[in-house]
Amino acid sequence: MQTVILCGGKGTRMREETEFRPKPLVEIGEKPMIWHIMKIYSHYGFNDFILCVGYKGYMIKQYFMEMFWRNNDFTLNLSKAASIRYHTQGDENWKITIVDTGQETLTGGRLKKVQKYIDGDTFLFTYGDGLSDLNLNRLFAFHNAKGKLATLTGVHPISPFGVMDVKNDEVTAFREKPVLEDMINGGFMVLDKKVFDYIPDADCSFEQEPLRSLAADNELCVYRHDGFWTAVDTFKDIERVGELWNSGKCPWKSWD
Numbered sequence: 001m002q003t004v005i006l007c008g009g010k011g012t013r014m015r016e017e018t019e020f021r022p023k024p025l026v027e028i029g030e031k032p033m034i035w036h037i038m039k040i041y042s043h044y045g046f047n048d049f050i051l052c053v054g055y056k057g058y059m060i061k062q063y064f065m066e067m068f069w070r071n072n073d074f075t076l077n078l079s080k081a082a083s084i085r086y087h088t089q090g091d092e093n094w095k096i097t098i099v100d101t102g103q104e105t106l107t108g109g110r111l112k113k114v115q116k117y118i119d120g121d122t123f124l125f126t127y128g129d130g131l132s133d134l135n136l137n138r139l140f141a142f143h144n145a146k147g148k149l150a151t152l153t154g155v156h157p158i159s160p161f162g163v164m165d166v167k168n169d170e171v172t173a174f175r176e177k178p179v180l181e182d183m184i185n186g187g188f189m190v191l192d193k194k195v196f197d198y199i200p201d202a203d204c205s206f207e208q209e210p211l212r213s214l215a216a217d218n219e220l221c222v223y224r225h226d227g228f229w230t231a232v233d234t235f236k237d238i239e240r241v242g243e244l245w246n247s248g249k250c251p252w253k254s255w256d
Contacts, residue, residue, distance in 0.1 A: 003124040008054025024128040109203035143190035149219040155186035
């Protein structure tokens, strides 16, 4: 089954990094964020990817074109009969289709532009800036059991601010960045190909008209995930997940 990943945004809230490279190539440890996301999917056997690139998309193309020699030791012979001999075989079993979906295109427009590359009736869909310990096999089984056109993963975000408990106008306690009770779309989705009927030809945000129309038609369900999830939107987020990776305590690392 194919996995579509949105990789085209400008990442303006991470300007310290994205001024020089696209957001999916910002590194966590020594690997770009897109590699971490693809490893999550690959762990569950999903190895066929479609990347919707835009801003500095040529750099994402270049990364994957160079990925094999970047990840292996080799000897390069520059004589007239030029040759290269690899000493290691560290490689990913991935098929990657990279599609330029435009510099300014919104999320719905980017998805619409890769419709012709979708082979099956069902596919996975996510953003290029989310990490989770979500069990993708359970997500897919849930989607099949519900029989709807689209399944979102619902997560409880952590408040970016500390909050106060107040009683009778008096502060009784402080809670540092608590987990909120409300759920948001965590970005790990399973979609039926009929979802494309809900995306207009005009550019749009997938999170607006398409999802609202699916909900109105009772074709949208939510898989609840109470485990680890984080969006990586800012430079502070990169520092935080980088510290988790370097400490060896990174919940999204489901692979060996």
